[in-house]
Amino acid sequence: MATENFEEFAYTAILGLILDNRFKPGDFLFETELANSLGLSRTPVRHALGQLVAEGFLEKKKKKGCYIPDVSARDAQQVFFLRETMEGMAAASAARYATEEDISFLKTLVAKESNRDNTLSKLDVLEINQAFHLGIARFSGNRYLEHYCRHIFWRSNVYVFFYDNYYREDIDYSALKTPDQHARVVAALENRNDEKAGNLMKFHIRSTYEMLFMKLQHLD
């Protein structure tokens, strides 16, 4: 992780705050405030915010500032529809290009999350989930596809977090179908069955969406 400069530090720190759900949709992120809390000048913070806007994590009003994009049922639908397609492609591509190492990495992740002892915190679950999905994006071997998968994955996470915040009702993570669905995707990758891998991934994402959407449909 060769010598990170302040811009990069600010970028990851701010992205961390966003992904950590420290702001709610519509909230403004003030350069001055962030700069103070990170112990930097406004310059690198401003640069980092610019990146986040360019990448679509934030929106911006001229001379006003950057803010967390609003959520809506329509937006959620667009996000998950696209995520389904993109990650479906990625999985299909990964079935062709992933190395044996790549696949055993994914297997490790699945093993961890399938752990029935339930020693996993919610944060652990999210982290493993992210590693799994972004891993497959990477193994697709297409850097552009990977880039878009990353982006839409993070954007979709806004909804996962949103759900978590407003509808938290102690979920039993070990009861979720996720690990099982992940395992089946990995099996398809291992068999180099691209079509099946793509379809299983699409199915998995759609089922995530439907779980959320039952709760979210009152939005706008």
Next chain:
Amino acid sequence: MATENFEEFAYTAILGLILDNRFKPGDFLFETELANSLGLSRTPVRHALGQLVAEGFLEKKKKKGCYIPDVSARDAQQVFFLRETMEGMAAASAARYATEEDISFLKTLVAKESNRDNTLSKLDVLEINQAFHLGIARFSGNRYLEHYCRHIFWRSNVYVFFYDNYYREDIDYSALKTPDQHARVVAALENRNDEKAGNLMKFHIRSTYEMLFMKLQHLD
């Protein structure tokens, strides 16, 4: 076009230079130089360059600068494969969501480029082509899909320009199949036939790629 600030000005100016093919792959874009030539300080230029990097038009080496990404046969393949898929989706989606106005806008473009009088400069052709493809991306009604289409379209244009530069051999633009293929896509949109629109668009992009690739396959 409410009061553009210097950052936006720098952004469009630099993007213009890139799309105008004023740099070749590997060339560095120096903040100081650009700032001077645009009559600005480095601050807004630097910000604009940051955006372009975040959006993937440029790459960056730490403490070294931003440069035009390299071209290669493998990269071209990835770019066009993805563009085919993305714009195919966009066209299919547009068949459902484009308004009558949207469609007549596209028809106007096709009419212009089908003009057999050949009064169109190469720049005109490129501009109409861009308006056509980005228009369909917009009419898909999915802002994320639009964003990705824009990006991959521009990235693919690097190859179109590259080809133009090194293999220019006065092309008779009026003889290209492009206007005809565009017209057929629009007809499918008009008939609200999403599957056909998607497939025609995919075919169109693939045929563009194949035309280029015949010339480019010696790369790397």
Next chain:
DNA sequence: CAGGGCTTTAATGTATACATATCTCCAGCA
């Protein structure tokens, strides 16, 4: 002649001061 390390240089990275625009809120008027 080849190769490694110092020096120089030219670019980016950062802080800061100042300019400007937007929002708020309160006073003054119809």
Next chain:
DNA sequence: TGCTGGAGATATGTATACATTAAAGCCCTG
């Protein structure tokens, strides 16, 4: 009362000075 407009506060937008560092060239040595 309700509207209008302007002053002030606050955050962004911009320029500039300075710090830092990667890399190219040069010299010195084996």
